[in-house]
Amino acid sequence: MPSPTPPESPAVVLSRRQYDAALLDLDGVVTRTAQVHAAAWERLFNAFLAARAHARGEPFQPFTPEDYQRFVDGRPRLDGIRCFLESRGVSLPEGSPEDGPEAETVRGLGARKNGYFLEALQHNGVQVFPHAVGLLKRLRAAGFRTAVVSASRNCEAVVRAAGLTHLFDARVDGVEAGRLGLPGKPEPDTFLEAGRRLGVPPERAVVLEDAQAGVQAGRRGHFGLVIGVRRAGPVGALVRAGADVEVTDLSTVEVEEGAA
Known part of the structure; x- marks a missing residue:
């Protein structure tokens, strides 16, 4: 009788030895508002x-x-x-x-x-992706700083309605980008501003995005890791847009415990 197939290893392992912060898009990554x-x-x-x-x-x-x-x-x-x-x-x-x-x-x-x-x-109402919320909690427990980076001018209201305010140290959204005169994605400026607010250089930050424009922004900003979160669309499209890796479920993103 053949031995059972071993479970697939996690697509990504995030460690404080390599990274200090995670910058997440909102719509389609954390909340189901993309639809x-x-x-x-x-x-x-x-x-x-x-x-x-x-x-x-x-x-x-x-x-x-x-x-x-x-x-x-x-x-x-x-x-x-x-x-x-x-x-x-x-x-x-x-x-x-x-x-x-x-x-x-x-x-x-x-x-x-x-x-x-x-x-x-x-x-x-606002629905969330439970595995995204779980990832945020694991990141923060491991000492990562977190920010939400969204083109939406409704970002603050959506985060508040979803009860997620406590899971982010910083927010850079459409309102903040307009106030500061920052170009939106695919330019990297909003992600770079989020990193600045967290006190983390790009090479020590991870970007999580479901949109091609957002993935391109992460690549152009020279961030340490760009994770494409594929909720829809063809396999590999986010990698072709510039993601280092593409996942369909954030439960496959592991967070290594322990200090940097």
């Missing part, structure tokens, strides 16, 4: 594209999951709108911060999308 964002983007762009096609007598080409991954996921809200519209050859006025959701401007579309997201969040 809520994706649905809000689909609702926004499909309504916009359908109305535009009807007005011009052109065929309607819907917003696809591939569009979301390539142009929107992980980017600041307005950057995502600009990138996607450019991909379709659509030009809209930038508008002003006072534009409401009815305005046919970049900022107006941003306000509309945010309204859809908040509406869904109010109805469905």
